[in-house]
Amino acid sequence: MIVKEVLPNGLTLVTESMPHVRSVAIGVWLKRGSRHETPSQTGISHFIEHMVFKGTRNRPAEVIAAQVDSIGGHMDAFTAKEYASFHLKVLDEHLPLAVDILGDIVANPLFDPAEMAKEKKVIFEEINMVEDTPDDLVMELLTEAFWPNHPLGRPILGTKKSVSRFKRDELGAFFHEVYRPRNILISAAGHLDHKGALELIRRHFGELAPGGSGGNGGPPRPASKIVTRSKKELEQVHLCLAVPGFPQTHPDRYGMYILNTVLGGSMSSRLFQNVREKRGLVYSISSGVTAYSDAGVLTVYAGTSLDSVDEVVRLTIEEFRRMKGDRLPAEELRRAKDHLKGSLMLSLENTGSRMSHLARQEIYFGRRFSLDEIRGGIEAVTDDDVCRIAGKVFAGGMGVSILGNLGRYRPRATQLRM
CATH class of the missing domain: 3.30.830.10 (Metalloenzyme, LuxS/M16 peptidase-like)
Structure with a gap:
């Protein structure tokens, strides 16, 4: 059974009950991705995706990792052109902790400058990895040429130049503008009941201040190049x-x-x-x-x-x-x-x-x-x-x-x- 609910602050929850399994997968989906960045912000959505795991006001990075490992869970995240996702897969009995962790990293990231400096090096290596992976690189070259001067044509990772310029204040301003309830969708599937999941979501996400949405800048014009x-x-x-x-x-x-x-x-x-x-x-x-x-x-x-x-x-x-x-x-x-x-x-x-x-x-x-x-x-x-x-x-x-x-x-x- 699939149920959809919109909270008073504008956040959307969609759940699917699968009674024959023991696991639950839950994801916080941000309806904003790299196409919603300005040229000077290229790569900032992906950088924030990395940084939310580097510590919150309630949990240092090592505690986040230890808590997930202690319940045998799997946590991951990714950034795409039009959305980003932070998700956890756990046994059904650990769903309350999973929602607690996701709510914490989405609402309370620290963006510590020391962690930012280290994570920039990590992302530089991720960019290097694309350079060393020809089937990825040739696609990046194609996308940039096919949709020139449009955010869909820019790399999700950003460039070393753009990433190196990010400051804590800039990350914080982008985060507080974009990570708002109307831009957030929470999706969950597995051994759960909607009412129980809704109570957990209200507890950890219900206090987020209303806001969000915005345009996408219009479609790109393909170039024959x-x-x-x-x-x-x-x-x-x-x-x-x-x-x-x-x-x-x-x-x-x-x-x-x-x-x-x-x-x-x-x-x-x-x-x-x-x-x-x-x-x-x-x-x-x-x-x-x-x-x-x-x-x-x-x-x-x-x-x-x-x-x-x-x-x-x-x-x-x-x-x-x-x-x-x-x-x-x-x-x-x-x-x-x-x-x-x-x-x-x-x-x-x-x-x-x-x-x-x-x-x-x-x-x-x-x-x-x-x-x-x-x-x-x-x-x-x-x-x-x-x-x-x-x-x-x-x-x-x-x-x-x-x-x-x-x-x-x-x-x-x-x-x-x-």
Whole structure:
């Protein structure tokens, strides 16, 4: 049973009772992420995510860690473009402590200057890790070029320059502006009852002063741009291609998921079979859909040799043309639908994934979609829908990023015509 409740101060609670399990996953979701930062604040949401675990007015950092470990719990957090999350998974009997800890770190962080100095070094290493991970780096290059001069195009981690400038007062001001009840959603799933969970949330979050919300700055304008970066130490060439996609709530979202599954979202997909299995040109090739509240992007990633880059690009664009020019065979459409439905069901078998699923639906749709509704949306997609969507998505504009030991190699714009 799923229940939603809005507290008097504007905070939203959504719970799902799963009586057959013993665990509870609970998360505090902030409906603000890196896209809500100004250029000078780039990375501040992620930095605050780190700092809330570094001590509160009631608990030093080591006590937070010790209390979670003492009950066998798992605590984690992340920052995304449009939201951030702090979550705990515990046995049902430890839910009161979990809510106490989450309430403390969200309401009472210290932002100690000494801890800030140390955590900046940690984040510098996180930025270095992206630089040393070519499939992450090539995607960062693509995003920045595809959505230029827009917060969706900036890195969630920020830059070493922006992070190094953060001061305690700036963190405190951003925190008190953003961490307000109307911006906070608490999602919980597992062996719980809504009434008991509500009492815990009221006790630890009910006194937060009302406030929150705000705009997101409007959608980005995609740019058809080719960006290259040479790194001599890389053995492979890593490339990404991007075309505009759909926002989260778009009525054609299910058709878009099926298009992506057929194109490169599974091992039986066209790109995987035609580029890797039949020709052996890559070790890894895949496509993916990323959707935000007012924008979306479909990307293709591949890792290959310098000699094969042009051929991989040619074959990928050839598949784009096939998607919009040819009807999807009934067998392929059926396989994609079953893949999506099976993946959905398997992904929701544990309390953590159910908690996250509830939160994301509430953030983007303001309501819950039942599994039957989602399965019905997938089943309603026709081959004509996929062809029509492909015609919109592969209409011309494309962003490209290429990373590797490139020498004098540069792609030609004529290679990218669809």
